[in-house]
Amino acid sequence: MEANSKNLQLGQNVVIEEGVTIGENVSIGHNTVILSGTEIGDNVIIGCNCVLGVKPGGNKRMRRDDYTATKLIIGDGTKIGNLVSIYSGTSIGEHCFVGDHASIRENVTIGNETVVGRAAIVELNTKIGSNVTIQTLVYVTGDTIVEDNVFFGPCVSMSNDKYMGLQEYELKGPHFKRNVKVGNNAPFLPNVTIGEDAVVGAGSVVTKDVNAGDTVVGVPAKKMK
Amino acid sequence: MEANSKNLQLGQNVVIEEGVTIGENVSIGHNTVILSGTEIGDNVIIGCNCVLGVKPGGNKRMRRDDYTATKLIIGDGTKIGNLVSIYSGTSIGEHCFVGDHASIRENVTIGNETVVGRAAIVELNTKIGSNVTIQTLVYVTGDTIVEDNVFFGPCVSMSNDKYMGLQEYELKGPHFKRNVKVGNNAPFLPNVTIGEDAVVGAGSVVTKDVNAGDTVVGVPAKKMK
Amino acid sequence: MEANSKNLQLGQNVVIEEGVTIGENVSIGHNTVILSGTEIGDNVIIGCNCVLGVKPGGNKRMRRDDYTATKLIIGDGTKIGNLVSIYSGTSIGEHCFVGDHASIRENVTIGNETVVGRAAIVELNTKIGSNVTIQTLVYVTGDTIVEDNVFFGPCVSMSNDKYMGLQEYELKGPHFKRNVKVGNNAPFLPNVTIGEDAVVGAGSVVTKDVNAGDTVVGVPAKKMK
Numbered sequence: 001m002e003a004n005s006k007n008l009q010l011g012q013n014v015v016i017e018e019g020v021t022i023g024e025n026v027s028i029g030h031n032t033v034i035l036s037g038t039e040i041g042d043n044v045i046i047g048c049n050c051v052l053g054v055k056p057g058g059n060k061r062m063r064r065d066d067y068t069a070t071k072l073i074i075g076d077g078t079k080i081g082n083l084v085s086i087y088s089g090t091s092i093g094e095h096c097f098v099g100d101h102a103s104i105r106e107n108v109t110i111g112n113e114t115v116v117g118r119a120a121i122v123e124l125n126t127k128i129g130s131n132v133t134i135q136t137l138v139y140v141t142g143d144t145i146v147e148d149n150v151f152f153g154p155c156v157s158m159s160n161d162k163y164m165g166l167q168e169y170e171l172k173g174p175h176f177k178r179n180v181k182v183g184n185n186a187p188f189l190p191n192v193t194i195g196e197d198a199v200v201g202a203g204s205v206v207t208k209d210v211n212a213g214d215t216v217v218g219v220p221a222k223k224m225k
Numbered sequence: 226m227e228a229n230s231k232n233l234q235l236g237q238n239v240v241i242e243e244g245v246t247i248g249e250n251v252s253i254g255h256n257t258v259i260l261s262g263t264e265i266g267d268n269v270i271i272g273c274n275c276v277l278g279v280k281p282g283g284n285k286r287m288r289r290d291d292y293t294a295t296k297l298i299i300g301d302g303t304k305i306g307n308l309v310s311i312y313s314g315t316s317i318g319e320h321c322f323v324g325d326h327a328s329i330r331e332n333v334t335i336g337n338e339t340v341v342g343r344a345a346i347v348e349l350n351t352k353i354g355s356n357v358t359i360q361t362l363v364y365v366t367g368d369t370i371v372e373d374n375v376f377f378g379p380c381v382s383m384s385n386d387k388y389m390g391l392q393e394y395e396l397k398g399p400h401f402k403r404n405v406k407v408g409n410n411a412p413f414l415p416n417v418t419i420g421e422d423a424v425v426g427a428g429s430v431v432t433k434d435v436n437a438g439d440t441v442v443g444v445p446a447k448k449m450k
Numbered sequence: 451m452e453a454n455s456k457n458l459q460l461g462q463n464v465v466i467e468e469g470v471t472i473g474e475n476v477s478i479g480h481n482t483v484i485l486s487g488t489e490i491g492d493n494v495i496i497g498c499n500c501v502l503g504v505k506p507g508g509n510k511r512m513r514r515d516d517y518t519a520t521k522l523i524i525g526d527g528t529k530i531g532n533l534v535s536i537y538s539g540t541s542i543g544e545h546c547f548v549g550d551h552a553s554i555r556e557n558v559t560i561g562n563e564t565v566v567g568r569a570a571i572v573e574l575n576t577k578i579g580s581n582v583t584i585q586t587l588v589y590v591t592g593d594t595i596v597e598d599n600v601f602f603g604p605c606v607s608m609s610n611d612k613y614m615g616l617q618e619y620e621l622k623g624p625h626f627k628r629n630v631k632v633g634n635n636a637p638f639l640p641n642v643t644i645g646e647d648a649v650v651g652a653g654s655v656v657t658k659d660v661n662a663g664d665t666v667v668g669v670p671a672k673k674m675k
Contacts, residue, residue, distance in 0.1 A: 183521075
């Protein structure tokens with residue numbers, strides 16, 4: 001831990017490995033583990049029983065990307081809840097909020113003031129903008145793009161694998177353009193693009209692209225007239 | 226920790242902050258954190274790696290209620306699993322069960338003998354009765370009322386925000402009256418009332434009120450004849 | 451801990467109860483708890499803040515099986531993520547992978563090289579074969595059979611209780627035969643059998659048996675022509 005960590009508030013049984021840097025006025029809750037390669041900005045608040053800076057792994061049947069990034073960067077003023085896991089190779093902006101039990105994987109970038117809700121999961125190779133709201137239990141699949149100001153209600157989910165492992169396929173998650181709003185429990189199929197300012201109703205199943213400004217509802221989701 | 230905690234069984238690395246009271250015959254698992262303001266009744270059993278008594282937080286884009294309650298109360302004979310988070314400002318009755326990985330937020334009241342399942346989430350300002358069964362991975366949104374004897378199958382979910390943050394709106398979750406039974410994976414839209422003894426089929430999407438005693442199924446859910 | 455644990459890498463604050471056996475070349479992350487009766491094979495890697503070997507419990511309104519097994523067995527070369535809970539009475543094969551935040555209950559058997567995804571949940575009395583892929587947030591209900599080479603996309607779920615606790619009923623989850631592939635977010639009703647090599651489309655609601663080799667889609671799921 002670097003020498004600049006002024007006013008550090010450390011809980012009990014906190015584990016901080018070698019090669020961690022911590023800014024000023026940081027608070028780390030009891031029993032939290034900060035693994036090597038983690039860089040924590042100023043005024044960051046971290047809850048209890050978290051694991052930050054996890055190195056990617058898997059068994060031989062799992063996807064293995066060429067992957068060299070080894071740092072987890074947490075921006076100034078960001079708050080992280082309790083029982084959270086975040087991987088190395090990921091960068092979280094300033095003044096974000098990550099809810100309890102959330103999990104964020106490797107090679108993810110998140111902008112500023114974005115909320116990752118309670119028990120939400122963000123998979124690898126995903127790019128999330130600023131001022132995004134990801135509510136509780138949302139599943140953001142790998143290889144997804146979420147632009148600024150997007151809103152996901154609780155339990156929204158998505159997939160990036162059209163063939164369910166049946167054949168070779170370049171994995172590709174959905175692309176949500178600026179200001180898209182998605183109601184609760186809407187699932188998205190792989191590789192769809194949702195245009196700017198589009199609205200997706202709760203429970204709709206989105207199987208194809210949605211035009212900018214459209215509102216879609218139903219199973220499968222269709223444009224509302 | 227108060228002097229009355231007779232026969233306390235404490236795991237290793239347990240953290241108990243100042244201002245915690247613990248009844249008789251209580252067991253607390255390894256690595257669990259009990260934050261200040263927590264009041265634990267008699268014969269309570271708590272698993273490992275839990276965080277109890279969390280103080281509410283958020284970033285500037287998140288809802289902030291006027292909020293003064295600072296206690297978490299856990300009633301006699303209640304059992305709490307492993308890796309659970311529960312907030313302060315919440316009261317859990319007697320002989321309840323809270324499953325592993327579950328999360329219960331602030332300003333929630335739960336009656337007696339109620340089950341909150343594995344990885345289930347209960348959001349803030351929610352009132353849950355007695356003898357309620359909330360199965361695995363259920364999402365109970367904020368501002369929800371669940372009366373006595375209600376049953377939720379696994380993966381039921383709900384929303385309290387009609388406009389997805391698009392406009393000002395008083396958040397309001399569903400109201401489940403006595404004895405309602407809900408099959409697995411049924412999502413509920415905001416502000417619906419489900420009448421006494423009504424039954425909601427698995428996978429049904431509930432978009433409007435359901436009359437007492439009715440059985441509804443489908444997308445959207447309609448009365449079964 | 452037995453004397454044969456050669457080359458054991460132990461994190462900080464690890465709790466290992468009496469009556470645990472650990473093979474060679476095992477690594478256990480910080481703040482992880484290994485409860486009594488756990489048997490860990492060679493070359494096993496376990497993350498941080500896990501709880502392994504949990505004894506089943508519940509309140510008086512919950513199912514209580516006659517249950518005597520008290521061991522959790524983890525096979526050679528298996529990797530377990532962070533913040534995972536696994537119960538005693540369960541056996542996991544060799545070279546498996548269990549993702550972060552996953553939970554596996556008692557009386558479960560899992561074959562070799564199977565993946566249990568991030569935050570996935572496997573309920574009690576379930577039998578899972580080898581080379582099975584269970585992706586993120588999948589809910590595998592109790593009393594389920596999953597044969598070899600089955601694939602579940604993210605957020606698939608299922609139920610084993612036809613009557614939602616309304617009447618006496620032998621609980622029975624689905625039976626997935628060899629090589630079944632299931633797209634994301636498909637829910638299954640209790641007691642259905644999915645034949646060998648069948649494919650279930652994303653978001654389909656499976657209410658009855660699916661023949662071997664068929665592809666089904668929709669709500670409710672029907673055979674695709």
